[in-house]
Amino acid sequence: MKTIDIRTVNVVQYLQPLREGGSLPAIVKADDDFLYVLKFRGAGQGKKALISEFIGGELARAIGLNVPELVFMNLDDSFSKTEPDEEIQDLLKFSVGLNLGLHFLSSAITYDPLVSVADEFTASKVVILDSLISNIDRTAKNTNLLNWNNELWIIDNGASFYFHHNWETWENHLTRTFPLIKDHVLLPKANRLQEASKEIQQLINNDVIAEIIANIPEDWLINEGETLTTDEMRTAYKQFLCAKLTMIDKLVKEAEDAR
Structure with missing residues (x-):
């Protein structure tokens, strides 16, 4: 049986919100120099949406479907302090701690x-x-x-x-x-x-x-x-x-x- 090995990375740069998602996910850069789509624990459905995302994604991978790499992402409280947009500022504030990231697939449609x-x-x-x-x-x-x-x-x-x-x-x-x-x-x-x-x-x-x-x-x-x-x-x-x-x-x- 394959062993699941989920990496943990730290967010080092908040780049842009993805406004087509109701929960305002964002493209961020991590300390491994890769870009990720960050799903926030402070968004509408909270941590339960992250659990669903995680289980569903790893099950999809287990049955041979293509899934971007999932990582746990640490977000510290420095990002909310420099964010001018109030909605995003609140989201960042409520999402300090462990979130979920999906490897960003550049030019995917x-x-x-x-x-x-x-x-x-x-x-x-x-x-x-x-x-x-x-x-x-x-x-x-x-x-x-x-x-x-x-x-x-x-x-x-x-x-x-x-x-x-x-x-x-x-x-x-x-x-x-x-x-x-x-x-x-x-x-x-x-x-x-x-x-x-x-x-x-x-x-x-x-x-x-x-x-x-x-x-x-x-x-x-x-x-x-x-x-x-x-x-x-x-x-x-x-x-x-x-x-x-x-x-x-x-x-x-x-x-x-x-x-």
Whole structure:
């Protein structure tokens, strides 16, 4: 089994906000001299969006999809003090600490269902992945996909695992399918779902899931007023994904019917 090794880097320069994202991610430079798209813990959905982004991204990588390298990014309090824009200033202030970065793919273009490249097998894998993680945000309006070097790249899984916004009822989601797959931007191209499902089942199992969950920073799981401990949350994420894996045939059938 591949071991997950997530690097931690420090932000050294805030370059520009990406205003097309509702959570105002930004292009930043780190102390390894690379550029990253920084997802902020102080943004709308907070640290939970970072957790979704992290789990979804590492699962996508585990099943052989293209994902920009994910890194943990330390942000100190010096950036908010020199930022003139009040909205960004607040975001930086509330995001001091550990955030999540995606390696910036220079000259990548946003996936457009009418003109962009996506082969049928890759499309099928993305559709199944998004059913497994209950990603409600990979639609024609907001594809959260890039084309880079003539290949499809997965970005932005932050709207997944929506059960974690209410821990009281998370167990109700264990047996649910994902009807919203009908709106998935890649569904029309996903005509190799059975084949993709077999490959996914060979590549991810309970151990792979457990290792990804173990790498979530402890700090991201701590929120005021939560009813579960951080260990209970890790167990919940694992149980949820393992449950979805056992019902993958049902999820595939749901996607096939939606096509």
